[in-house]
Amino acid sequence: MRCPVCGNLDDKVLDSRVIEDGKAIRRRRECLACSRRFSTFERVEEAPLVVIKRSGLREPYDRAKLYGGLVSALKGRPFDDSDIEGLVVELEDRIRGNSGEVNSSEIGLAVLELLKEVDKVAYLRFASVYKGFDQIDDFEREAAFLRIDSGPLPAKLEKESPPSA
Ligand SMILES: [Zn+2]
Incomplete structure (x- = not known):
């Protein structure tokens, strides 16, 4: 500037x-x-961002939709409104390409990646509803990988029931 x-x-x-x-x-x-x-x-x-859907249709980026998705994924997790706002801003930085257009699948993957970094429970919850993980096998395999990657989960997380697919 x-x-x-x-x-x-x-x-x-x-x-x-x-x-x-x-x-x-x-x-x-x-x-x-x-x-x-x-x-x-x-x-x-x-600076409107345009989302290209799987069908090829373009629609204006909807911040509320992204925010809502994060709120559901992080329900009951230790994230308050301003934390979630911060995540939305981070995601927008990541998905906003030079062209001002982004594929909806790229948004989903960006959300997955970010949640994986900040909260594994929320990550699995989001993964379970995300289209790329609609096979229960994929979901369980991913959960197993996470467990191996991160070692034993903190006691607080162990008590949580696994998110339903
Ligand atoms: Zn100056």
């Missing part, structure tokens, strides 16, 4: 924050030339 003081185009982002109920992101930036700090605001509405 162009520095409002010296016009330099190079800056570093110091902090990113979701504001206005998740409708915008405010980033604090620092000019690499003059060190002046300034803020930029990004709004989803200003």
